[in-house]
Amino acid sequence: MTLPKPAVLFLGLMFLLTLALVLLGGFYDVSDEPEPRASSAPPARIIFFGDSITAAGDQPGGYVSLIRDTLGQDYPHRSVEVLGAGIGGNKVPDLQARLDRDVLTKAPTHVVIYIGINDVWQYEFAGLSGTEPEAYEQGLRDLVERIRFTGAEISLCTPSVIGEDPDSPAPSINA
Template identity: 40%
Template structure:
């Protein structure tokens, strides 16, 4: 499957996707979305590529579905990249009094998101695995995250859409005792973490669409 000549990419997610987009004159932000945008523009100068960042800090999947029509569907994308899940776990740890989004509810809402894209657009769907919670493979957050990652993997298989195996790649890196620092606080990315997301995304995208 070849990438379209006129290609509009919409990236939607939480703060890892947002990454300064509201302060960026271009609206792209300074994280993995910018790395991907810059790669696409330089690698395919003959194509008309537009990259739109619709990340919003603090979003859980329930927040995503509430704004999905406005922030994704209405933009008529050719490619929709969805990156969500870490806050659905994080809120269980730092705000246990909230109405929590446990795996069953997470999966139910994620089905809604995918069906909205399929029914209302002709876009290709790209699902990014939630990355990590703390740079420690044995942390409680990473244990809680496992079913959410598995749900994203299962959904990609069920719907036959592209999977970006970021959790696998992050765990591979942090399994090395001398690994680089990937996050500033266990969740939000350093530039190295953003590069790892972008590299993993581009490797899967190239394999699928180029």
Template identity: 40%
Template sequence: MDFGNRIVFIGDSITEWGRFEDTEGIGTGYVRILHDYLRVTYPEKNYEIINRGIGGDRIINLEDRWQKDVLDLKPTTVSISIGINDVWRQLDQPNIEQVYPEQFEEKYRNLLLKLKQELNPTIILMDPTVIEEDINSKGNQALKPYVAVVEKLAKEFDAIRVTTHEAFINYLKKKSGYLLTTDGVHMNSAGNMLMAQTWINEVEK
């Protein structure tokens, strides 16, 4: 994989996952798996992995810290995983101001435009994963238009799309009974492995 050697991963708690407690600042989630995979598989590339996930973030929070946590770092590749909290807040905090699909798309597009104009890195867009390990849950139904936005923007910006939502849904369809999350949203080690595996499969294409 040849897309420079400084990769910024930005997103919510699924991306953050232990980075503040980790001396390397990588964490113990899917970013850690990808860090170790890239380091071991492509040692000559000397990849620098920077984790900028923050728990609870929605697209509006990425907007607030885009300059400091992405543009100022001058990455050669940016991998973005966002959207879960934009939907989850509609379910668990319905009284706060919400981010609906139209606003999600508008703000996401503006961030990608800034990224293209200022740095023009390789862009990797990860679909939001799941809300409850139930294909028909209210959260997973509400996620569909947000996944569609990611698909649309990936085409528009010639980005690599990581179909993590589809990967999780396909896993759930097989009804193994083995859980991938600790609470329906946050990944256990198996869920992190599925995210990382899907990322690698799509990026190495």
């Protein structure tokens, strides 16, 4: 099922806004003082880690590249490196297997994990090799623990809604 374009755009914009607020609140000091010419703050390395949504987000116009561009424009004196580490079809166990190689060896200061679509839809809807709910939860806990051990900040993003019915009366009931 595909979402109508306005719904996709709205969900994408809400995701970007939320993520930007989380990231900016995590390592930028907001003050009335002018930005110094050279920042004394240590460099930040943000890695977006996930599946095809993250891989596509690292392409021009995608959410990872938009965040990279925005941080570079809004904070030109702050050293921020934004890296995408998404691979299509990945599930939580795949992220566990490649965490060291694709994330931890790059010494991130922040890791954004956006995973779950393949785990859920393949398990619930497609009858494929999705991830059991208990394995999904334990896998996320393992990822968080291993990243936390390095001292990096972590942001977990919930999977996108799937199987929704745009004609459902639920929005009017919940209003």
